[in-house]
Amino acid sequence: MRALRATISLTVLTVLAAATAAPAAAATAGDPLPAPAEVIVDPLPAPAEVTVFALTGADGTRTDVAVDGLDDYADAPARTVVEPTGVGGAGGTPTMRMFSTSTITVDDVAVLTPPMATDDFTVAALTWDVDDALAADAQMYLRVQDAGAWTDWAPLEVDDARGDGVETTAGSEPFITGAGSAVQVQITGAVTDLPTNLRLELIPSNAATATEVTTTAAPPPAVAPAEEIAAPAVDAATLGNPVAFSPATTATAPVAVPTVVGPAGRPSIISRSAWRADETKMRWKPWEAPLKAAVVHHTAGSNSYTKAQSAGIVRGIYYFHAVTRGWGDIGYNFLVDKYGQVFEGRKGSLTASASQMVVGAHAAPANTGTVGVSLLGDYTKVDAPQVGLDAMTDVIAWRFSLAGIDATTRSGMTSTGGTYARSGYALPRIFGHGAVSSTACPGLDILDYLPTMTTKVAGKVAAGGPTTPPAVRPSPPAPTSPALPLATFYLNNAYTTQADVVFQYGHTKTSPFVGDWDGDGVDTIAARDAQVFFVRNANRVGNADTVFAYGKPGDVVLVGDWDGDGVDTLAVRRGREYHIKNSVTSGKADQVIFYGRPGDEVLVGDWDGDGRDTLTVRRGQFYYVKNSISTGVADTVVAYGRPADAVLSGDWDGDGTDTFAVRRGAQYLVKNSMASGVADKTLVYGRPTDSPLVGDWDGDGEDTFGVRRIG
Structure with a gap:
């Protein structure tokens, strides 16, 4: 199953159950999802100094660091680079692809540092005196070592973006890297045209003061040349x-x-x-x-x-x-x-x-x-x-x-x-x-x-902005109505205490449903407003991809892949009557069946691994499992849990078969088989007041948890 098998909302039936044995203690307790004002993007590292290498002096003379790489240049292969040519098409129409390649020889090079090991940095750039300029025919190149591999040589352009104010230093555009640990610089053009006080600056992720590496001291230890270390593959x-x-x-x-x-x-x-x-x-x-x-x-x-x-x-x-x-x-x-x-x-x-x-x-x-x-x-x-x-x-x-x-x-x-x-x-x-x-x-x-x-x-x-679905009816507000606050979703792609994906979708009066609406293997959110569903096919802010109406505003709604085509659709429940729809569209039900009693609690799942979702009803701690979409008696009866616990269903281990997980407050106890017994894994996630969600958020075949939070 790649969908939320029990509908989670105030308007939809909450299914209860629990593990029969005492759960193992969770490895991590507490609330992994603090309020927005308390959240930071990542732990701020300790302040670190900016490393500065002097490449020319106040008179434009090259330093030792600037020329230490030239002795080894003859042994290195020629470097092929990409440069822009031309200024656009006829009449000023932008021409998109105006690039050619050229080969640099040692005679073209004015500066070549050795490959130098450094403290970690995230931004590298060249700067020089603001009243000087890099020659028009000069070109700056830089490469860095990140995670043990060298990048290709990349051209750096002069960054004159400021334009409308005083700046203290001229410079190149910033070259970004995740965690650079070594660097090498090359500048082509005439030696006599180099700008004064040319500097290589390496900026860490939490920069403090700057420390200049003097021209008289030996440069940091050289690392292996680029040609001996493979460049990282594009992910x-x-x-x-x-x-x-x-x-x-x-x-x-x-x-x-x-x-x-x-x-x-x-x-x-x-x-x-x-x-x-x-x-x-x-x-x-x-x-x-x-x-x-x-x-x-x-x-x-x-x-x-x-x-x-x-x-x-x-x-x-x-x-x-x-x-x-x-x-x-x-x-x-x-x-x-x-x-x-x-x-x-x-x-x-x-x-x-x-x-x-x-x-x-x-x-x-x-x-x-x-x-x-x-x-x-x-x-x-x-x-x-x-x-x-x-x-x-x-x-x-x-x-x-x-x-x-x-x-x-x-x-x-x-x-x-x-x-x-x-x-x-x-x-x-x-x-x-x-x-x-x-x-x-x-x-x-x-x-x-x-x-x-x-x-x-x-x-x-x-359509009214990036998150406003198209209007399909005259009066009720769309899920992102400015009159109501938005609901926030925190999705986890593993059994950890921290969310991997956070976004807002649908206002707080809508009900969330989870399903693989387009058959791509990834579960996403649909927001229900009365009988209208606003389906989003990506777990991020954006327009609804599909809007349709189904059932009546008071119906209990279930989500499942009823016909095994890989796409989740809806069923509405009225007492013991189920109206099943096999497409994400409005219209009449494709099938109507009767199962259980009007007061039963219901879950949805692929209980036998045949690719089709079916129903299970719960009475007390007993689950009556049906392996076909048809009227009739249960195929299997399983006892699991306590009457007061909430129950979710999902394919927790990726074996193609759905099983149960019970929720007690913010604690989840997951069972990987349709049998009585103790939970196979336990974790704490979110707050007890959060609405729980289940889905395969990353398409890896395993269902994990998420929560919807209001306020």
Whole structure:
């Protein structure tokens, strides 16, 4: 079974039972899901120093570190890189794929450090005196070692995003990494054109002061050259799927409860306080301007970071922008990781007035009047994760919805020239950073997706925002009505005390149902309002994918795969009469059966492993199991539990057969066989006041727990 087998809601029958023997003590007690105000994204590590390597002096002369790698260059293979060429198509129309490759030889290299082992860092960048400049024909390259493997050489671009204010240091764009432990830098061009006080800065996840490595001291120990260590493979499963579908990276991830402010329609956003922004580094007073457009970005760097490392990366970018560059705050309004987590960037972005946006520092000269949304990672040569693109879409749709912006119209802004647009080009409502600046950002794959993003944003705005399902009837409020608070779901992909997936869906007066509504093997939420069901096919904030009506407002509703086609559908119960529907649609029942007594408690499950869900009724501590959807007597009778305990059903061990679990307060006792006896596993999860949920949230074939929390 891949669905909630007992309906969990105030309007639906709660089924009770329990284990016959005393349960084993839970390994961990307490409430794993504190209130949003108490939740942090990850444990804040101890403050660590920023490591700074001097590459040139005040007169532009190279240091020892800057040239120590040149002696070994002849033994290394030529490096092939990707660079942008051209400035857009005829008439200023952005041209998406304008990239070519070139090969670097030793004669082209002005700086090459050795591979250097360092303390862990999350952001690497090059800086130089603000009144100097990197030569136009020079190119910066950087690679890092993360989790024992080297990244490919990546080009770094000059970041002139600030544009509309004084900055203390010029520099490159930040190169992100989950936990870099070694680094190497290469700069091409004429030695005489190197800027003064050129520095390599390595910023940890909780940066404190900076320590410069002097030019007279020996560099840190060199590590093996890049060519001797394989570059990390792209994690296609992680990049292509939302957080709920990536057990390898989410099983131990801490709870990330969104801290959000704003009307209905907003996506879940992790606030500055939640990702532990050090507000003492803030030196910039937020101010707002009328919102006209959205600018889409990606960062340079590695795509191999974990979900738990994302907040540390955001803190590293914050330090680089606010302190190193002297901007006083982070440049982007919002940042999105490859798992779909959204972080508030520039202070005030989350609470900006409906038609306004806080002016950021992300796309000069188009900072004013735009919202800057950046995807963490480099998508110049690889596909961007769909869950990240969807999260960016939701953020933009939320802000456009508040401002009443039609994404299909022109913004009224004009490009002064960039990689993807000529000067004078009339900018659309959603455009990439390269449309207003000479940069490859946001990468080819994201650029190609912008027309689709624009269409989706327009559709969400027309529907009332990212989380408002389409209207299917004139009067009752949709599940995300702004008049009612939203319900929050905390889903766990393992038997631990912490949620892996947190999101809001449906207002607090709706009833939740769990099922695999589209047959993809993953269980998701449907919200019931009277007899209307708003079905969501992903465990994250968003529109209902399917809306339909079935039964009567007072019916008891059950969920199951009644015909074995892999898709969960509904059945309504009226006394001992069950009206079964085999499609996620409105209409008459496909089958009507009679089973049990009107006062029986009912569970749903695949009790014999044949791929079809059937019914079980409970009387006291006895369960009367039926293995077919038909009228008749029970096939099996099992005794299990205490009369006062709540009972859930699920496939807890992935063997294809559903069994029982009993709940006592926040404690769950799981049984892996349809038999009497002691529980096979015990855990504590959530609060006693939470509504329990059961589902296969990550598609691994095993059901686990979740809870729905009100308030």
